[in-house]
Amino acid sequence: MTAAKHDVDSPYAWLRLGLSLIVGATACVGNWSVVVVLPAIQTEFETIRGGASLPFTFTMLGFAAGGVVMGRIADRAGLVACIEAGALLLLAGYLACSFSTSLWQFTLAHGLLIGVGSAAGFAPLISDLSHWFRRRRALAVAVAASGSYLAGTIWPPITQHFVETQGWRATYLGIGIVAFLIMVPLGLTMRRRPTAGALAEAEAATAVERSRLGLSPNVLQGVLVVAGFACCMAMSMPQVHLVAYCGDLGYGVAIGAEILSLMLGLGVVSRLASGFVADRIGAGPMLILGSAMQAAALLLYLFFDSLSSLFVISGLFGLFQGGIVPMYAVIIRQFLPPREAGTRIGLVLMATVLGMACGGLASGFIYDLSGSYRLAFLHGFLWNCVNLALVCWLILRPRMKRPAGGPAPAAA
Missing domain, CATH: 1.20.1250.20 (MFS general substrate transporter like domains)
Incomplete structure (x- = not known):
């Protein structure tokens, strides 16, 4: 059917x-x-x-x-x-x-x-x-x-x-x-x-959007893959090491597990809220906003480590990071061929998963070498800066090229 x-x-x-x-x-x-x-x-x-x-x-x-x-x-x-x-x-x-x-x-x-x-x-x-x-x-x-x-x-x-x-x-x-x-x-x-007709209509809309962007499908795909990897290199530090970090600070792993649960629970709220907002302001601006807020939360970990502050910062981190990954999928559907959406979305999400795996491993090695998680949080923040720079360049590029009063992007 x-x-x-x-x-x-x-x-x-x-x-x-x-x-x-x-x-x-x-x-x-x-x-x-x-x-x-x-x-x-x-x-x-x-x-x-x-x-x-x-x-x-x-x-x-x-x-x-x-x-x-x-x-x-x-x-x-x-x-x-x-x-x-x-x-x-x-x-x-x-x-x-x-x-x-x-x-x-x-x-x-x-x-x-x-x-x-x-x-x-x-x-x-x-x-x-x-x-x-x-x-x-x-x-x-x-x-x-x-x-x-x-x-x-x-x-x-x-x-x-x-x-x-x-x-x-x-x-x-x-x-x-x-x-x-x-x-x-x-x-x-x-x-x-x-239907084939609906896909053809979406194909034409994405081609128009891509021409405004001025990038080939494979170049755009590559930028999104690197951006996805970078954001999850940053995201992995609190998610993978928070329980151990709380144990090192003397609060206990059980408290760390509670804080992690809070973070993940608010991550669901973040995903739903970010989708609601992105339908109004666009997936690109929402991605920039989410990346910038995640960077701010990572910086807060560098300066505060009391139990109450960890609950608050981790809650904020959950609210900030949960909506980032879905925005890549929406951007792919806006700019890339819809008939290839499954493969292309899969490639970017593969990069995010690998970023989580590599980021967690890198943070562990940094801790082993330095005896502290401070450099690991800084490492995550720097990767977040890479992500923010890429998504800002990608999303703001066509806006800067478009003449004043030019046509707004069409939905694919």
Whole structure:
């Protein structure tokens, strides 16, 4: 079944958004379950903490690469094929993990199956929804991007309960089955695809926007990839090391976990609010605003470290950073060919995931060398400056070139 033109911004589009949020919150379980079972894995396979952390690293690598793979599947075969493939990979991955007899089997199953399968619940959904909304596109993209954060709210306590009562192997088996049973039928309800006419109209609009920008598609893609990597190099410092930082300051890791939870919770609020605002001022200005505010929050970490200030600064950081990543997807839909949206959005989101992974690792090495997180926060701030410079150049460039009274950008 194909979508009629009037389906854009229609009640069906909002229904599709709700279904996508459920699929995203289900698929992204793979990013969080491995964190919960880390202590049990360390005991089961008699390894050190670093060894037990390998499955998470491989999951993130699989998630990053899977965003491009799943995006390409969505572009070529449609969203249904992408969701069904993700469901099968998650089922196979969790089954393989539950019967694994070594850490490397467990790790490879996470990287090659679970990480890639979870990616079906992120970039492809964001790309798909960008075709179904015009007036509220930024808000729809932000809601879809919140699925991963929502998964981080829902799945960890459920996983922890069943690990304590049933063991991690039975829990993993159950997660794989439940994810499969949720994703397969929901995926089948999203068989509609935009018509060729609607895509051609969007293609023409993006070509006009791109001509105003004065950059080729691949150059623009490259700028967005570097900007996405830089912003998440900065973003990773508080998100990855905040718990350890609180432990070093003497507040305890439990308090650090509470502050991190506050940050992530406000990150969901930030994503929704940024989408609402971006539909009024534009995704580009919203991206600049978010990047500048994130830089300001990183600077505050350098000067204040009392418990009350950490709660306040981390809350602000959550409110500032949550809306940055979805804006890249909206900008891609404004300037780049819509038929390639899944692949191109997947590439930028892959860069953001790699930025999180590399930024967390770099901050750890900086701490080891300096014995303090101050230089790590400064390192994050400098990467944020790189991001801010790139997005300002990209977004303000056509505005400076456009003559006074010139036509405003058209929605794609």
